């Protein structure tokens with residue numbers, strides 16, 4: 001079976017973990033600090049604060065910006081549930097706008113119409129490894145005095161006009177094993193703002209600035225040195241992993257027939273966390289079944305947009321139509337693109353898709 005994801009763990013990660021175990025400092029310590037510095041450098045920002053997951057990175061970043069009850073955050077419903085749930089955790093309300101059908105990302109032309117006196121932030125999601133239209137998004141945020149929190153959980157190292165994701169607004173990343181790089185579980189918050197960075201560090205550590213003095217409600221959202229040791233080694237390999245993903249994606253895009261392959265806007269450097277095609281004519285689910293029979297894994301990210309999830313409809317009262325989001329949920333299919341694929345795997349994927357679509 002050709003799987004959708006395969007964490008690339010080598011001897012370097014194993015050795016680094018054993019060193020931590022032998023060091024006596026297992027929880028948050030010097031490896032976390034080193035990992036934060038290296039991650040900030042990769043993104044081209046001054047600061048990075050490590051957390052326990054991408055979800056807690058999002059939650060912490062929102063809280064650090066003072067977002068809470070009564071506030072609205074404009075975002076996309078075509079994403080993993082954590083992007084919107086993290087807004088709910090703060091007491092704020094996600095306001096969903098439709099996606100650009102070409103990129104699957106937030107359509108910036110729809111942002112301004114969604115702004116109300118309650119709007120505090122825009123939360124663009126760089127889905128599948130492709131950066132959103134940040135020129136347009138940042139210009140609107142500036143005009144209306146809004147905060148921008150980037151959900152870069154799927155796009156480590158992706159670039160937009162020469163700048164890395166996570167360097168436009170406040171960046172948030174996931175380090176889950178299926179991502180372009182991993183620490184096992186983990187997250188990062190990136191920023192150039194020293195005050196915001198400090199607030200994130202306080203929030204992840206029970207609101208504690210001085211040992212055992214708690215001025216505000218905080219959480220235990222810390223990363224351990226065991227996780228940071230893995231992350232540090234993975235970060236050294238990120239560019240190589242991303243190059244392999246891009247080469248795999250190129251092969252697929254050149255050879256696949258009868259499906260819509262990913263679009264990369266001018267000036268964007270895609271890192272293909274997912275290689276996502278559109279399957280026309282209602283054939284998506286049948287193609288998926290066929291691929292499974294041929295030993296090719298595939299996945300639908302995401303079959304139910306967030307505004308249509310049961311809990312959002314029944315408990316939160318969401319009742320809106322997002323036509324492009326809903327169409328994408330019916331048509332998208334992600335194929336394996338991870339760095340562990342062999343040339344033979346790629347040939348198998350192409351042959352299986354083209355055989356079905358002919």
Ligand SMILES: Cc1ncc(COP(=O)(O)O)c(C=O)c1O
Nearest residue numbers: 053054055080082083153174176
């Ligand atoms: C777009 C997006 N946002 C947020 C998250 C949450 O990250 P984590 O699973 O590390 O909490 C993920 C992870 O799958 C994601 O893909």
